[in-house]
Amino acid sequence: MHNKLSYPAIAARGLGVDLGGREVLRDVSFTLAPGEKLAVVGPNGAGKTTLLKALMGLVPRRGDVMLHGRGSRPAAFVAQSSDLDLDFPATVAQLVTCGRRLQKKTFGWFRLTDRQAASRALTRVGLDGLESRGIRELSGGQLQRALLARALVQEADILLLDEPFTGVDAATVESICEILDTLTDEGRTVMAVSHDLSLVRNRFDRCLTVNETVIADGHPDEVLGPDGIERLLFSH
Amino acid sequence: MIDWLTEPFAYDFMRRALLAALIVGALAPAVGVWMVLRRMAYLGDAMSHATLGGVAVAYLLGVSLVLGALGAGLIMAAIMTVLPFHPRLREDAVIGITQVTLFAVGLLIISKADTGAVDLSHLLLGSITTVSPADLRIDFALGGVCALVLALIFDDLRTATMDPQHAASVGVRVNLLRAILLMILAVVVVLSLQTVGLLLSVALLVVPAATARLWTRTAFRMTVVASMIGMVSTFLGLTLSWHVNSPPGASIALVCVSALVVSFVATMPRRVAQADQHLPPGSLSGETPM
Numbered sequence: 001m002h003n004k005l006s007y008p009a010i011a012a013r014g015l016g017v018d019l020g021g022r023e024v025l026r027d028v029s030f031t032l033a034p035g036e037k038l039a040v041v042g043p044n045g046a047g048k049t050t051l052l053k054a055l056m057g058l059v060p061r062r063g064d065v066m067l068h069g070r071g072s073r074p075a076a077f078v079a080q081s082s083d084l085d086l087d088f089p090a091t092v093a094q095l096v097t098c099g100r101r102l103q104k105k106t107f108g109w110f111r112l113t114d115r116q117a118a119s120r121a122l123t124r125v126g127l128d129g130l131e132s133r134g135i136r137e138l139s140g141g142q143l144q145r146a147l148l149a150r151a152l153v154q155e156a157d158i159l160l161l162d163e164p165f166t167g168v169d170a171a172t173v174e175s176i177c178e179i180l181d182t183l184t185d186e187g188r189t190v191m192a193v194s195h196d197l198s199l200v201r202n203r204f205d206r207c208l209t210v211n212e213t214v215i216a217d218g219h220p221d222e223v224l225g226p227d228g229i230e231r232l233l234f235s236h
Numbered sequence: 237m238i239d240w241l242t243e244p245f246a247y248d249f250m251r252r253a254l255l256a257a258l259i260v261g262a263l264a265p266a267v268g269v270w271m272v273l274r275r276m277a278y279l280g281d282a283m284s285h286a287t288l289g290g291v292a293v294a295y296l297l298g299v300s301l302v303l304g305a306l307g308a309g310l311i312m313a314a315i316m317t318v319l320p321f322h323p324r325l326r327e328d329a330v331i332g333i334t335q336v337t338l339f340a341v342g343l344l345i346i347s348k349a350d351t352g353a354v355d356l357s358h359l360l361l362g363s364i365t366t367v368s369p370a371d372l373r374i375d376f377a378l379g380g381v382c383a384l385v386l387a388l389i390f391d392d393l394r395t396a397t398m399d400p401q402h403a404a405s406v407g408v409r410v411n412l413l414r415a416i417l418l419m420i421l422a423v424v425v426v427l428s429l430q431t432v433g434l435l436l437s438v439a440l441l442v443v444p445a446a447t448a449r450l451w452t453r454t455a456f457r458m459t460v461v462a463s464m465i466g467m468v469s470t471f472l473g474l475t476l477s478w479h480v481n482s483p484p485g486a487s488i489a490l491v492c493v494s495a496l497v498v499s500f501v502a503t504m505p506r507r508v509a510q511a512d513q514h515l516p517p518g519s520l521s522g523e524t525p526m
Contacts, residue, residue: 056405077405088273088398089454098395101406107388134453154406 007069009034009158009189010055014063017047017054024050026213028063032206034157037180037190039200039220042210042232048193051210052077052160055191067158075158076151080166084147086136092146093118093131099150114153121149125179141172148176159183161192165199177203197224244478252372253364254474257488259379260424260431261470265444265462266386267424269455270417272445273397278328279316279418280441282335283425284434286312288342296345302374302426305434308338309422317415362433362485364474375427382420389413394455431470432485439489440466447496450503465495 008031015028025047032038040048054061056077067074076099084095093115100114122128125145130138138146144164151159159180165173177199180190184205194200200207200220207220209232216223216231244250271277287305294304312334319330367375386393396403396410404410421441428437448462473488480487 058401058404077402079399079401079405083401084399085397088394089449089452089458090394090398091454094394094454095398098391098398098402099406101392101395101403101408104391106392109391150402 007066008032009036009068010191011066011069012055012063013065015051015054015065016062017050017059019050019059024212025054025210028054028210028214030208030214030217032189032191034068034189035184035187036206037184037204038192038206038208039204040191040193040208040210041195041197041200041224042215046211048210049080049162052162052191052193055160074156075160076154076156078147078151078159078161078164080162084135084143088135090135091131092122092127092133092135092138095135095146096121096149096153099153102154117153117155118149121152122146124152125149126175141168141175144168144172145175148179157187158189159191161190163193163195165192165194165196173199200224240479241475244475249365249367250474250478252367252369253484254471255372256367256375257364257431257470257474257484258467259375260428260440261466261468261488262463263379263383264424264428264437264440265448265466266383266459267417267421268441268443268445269448269459269462270393270397271421271441272449273455273458276327276331277438277442277446279331280421280425281438282331283309283312283421284428284437286335286338287422287425287429287434289338289340289345290342292342292345302429305429306423306426308342309425310419312338313415313418313422316418317411361483362429362431362436364431364484367430371430375430378423378427382423385416386420389416390456390459393417397455432488436485436489439492440470443489443492443496444469447492447499450496450499465492469495 010030010032012031013029015025016023017025028051040051042048050059053059055065055067056075057065058077096118097110097114099121100110100117103114103117104110119128119131122131125148127142127145127149130142130146135143135146144167148161148164151161164176168176173196180192180203184190192204201224204220206218207223208217209215209223209228211232216228222228245254268277268280271280287308290304290306290308290311291301292304294301294307297304315334316327316330319325319334392403392408392413395406396408396413400410424441425434425437428434428440432440444462444465445458447465448458452458452461469491470488473491474484476482476491477484477487
């Protein structure tokens, strides 16, 4: 029987990605234990988002990726909110319910249990009462929390978040951090891309600096010290 | 008033026309909702033009013109599914290329085949009053299958249209879904051959959906309202054409557009009020707009 706790949550070995004829990522290797909270840091265009997509299998990749010892997809991905079409006519509850896609039949509709799960997730991120509001009517911070709720309803053990703290106020950052702390306390694994170095130092256990490949991997205080930043910026 | 509305349907051929019109009037806007929401409204127009090539080939082969149109529609759907995989070919360019190619093939064949004796105008402009019981059976069968498939993939369409990236991450086969939608579109365009004709089929695809968008806040309600507008428009258009002796297709299209104009004016106060309350997003809570 497959015991997911006996495997790393994420194990990447020799991971590489080519997009549009350009090598975006090369030879990325790291492992992440269940319950760890990892920040991914790097300059613009360093391949951070591509790394998350490669782990999810959303872009063609080389190398090996195992999530809890399997090649399949027990992870939830929170993309940047700019990927969402805000003109689409949908309520917040419908947005979050979309996260239940893996729990429903391929040809079929979401059920009451899916809508109830969405409602619970909205309560968890502090958006209860906004179920029937249109997605266009949410503020930036509310939208980011709704996207987090959409990931929570997937009930995945691994959460991959692409810049969840960008464009939101301090209160929302704190709220998202508290939710991520709760998730790791429950044994779930969190990997988030962030540009906020002080936030990474204060709220993450581990930091992976990336610039087409892994530059450093360790505690944020070590990786993001003056030497670490210099290595990251001048790694080409 | 009741007499004015019911008088045309005292005849068998008009009752058949009404049934055919209602099938297309309900189905085309339901498909059109996804064309509008995916910003692919132009594709409906392109698809209708492209079917001309299939019509011409079918005439040469001596088979059903509707089958020819359906074949061309499905070919266009297949090309539209495959070509955009090339990273340097944008979707709007592929639509234009495919439309022009199939339309040109149709014109070429028609000009060489000396089809002067064949009246293709009933396919271009519609000929709903000539619908036979056999046509109706085909309309019911094809329309029923399309409606069923559309209903079954509704939640996945919503997931994939709202956020394709997320949809792929939760197992939605985004490209397969798009291919299915294009095939349904091809069938609907062909069904509308007899009602409003190829040239005006885009009216039933796009206008009721755009009208419904003005009134509704969810994709499901938008679909229901668009289909209702489509059915009412086809009924009124058909009745109007009987009384004023106008082409049914053009009458139906103009009733659709009238509904859009009325809806635009009627919803204007609500839009102004919403703009006052909600713009810019986030301004009420003091958070950064996104």
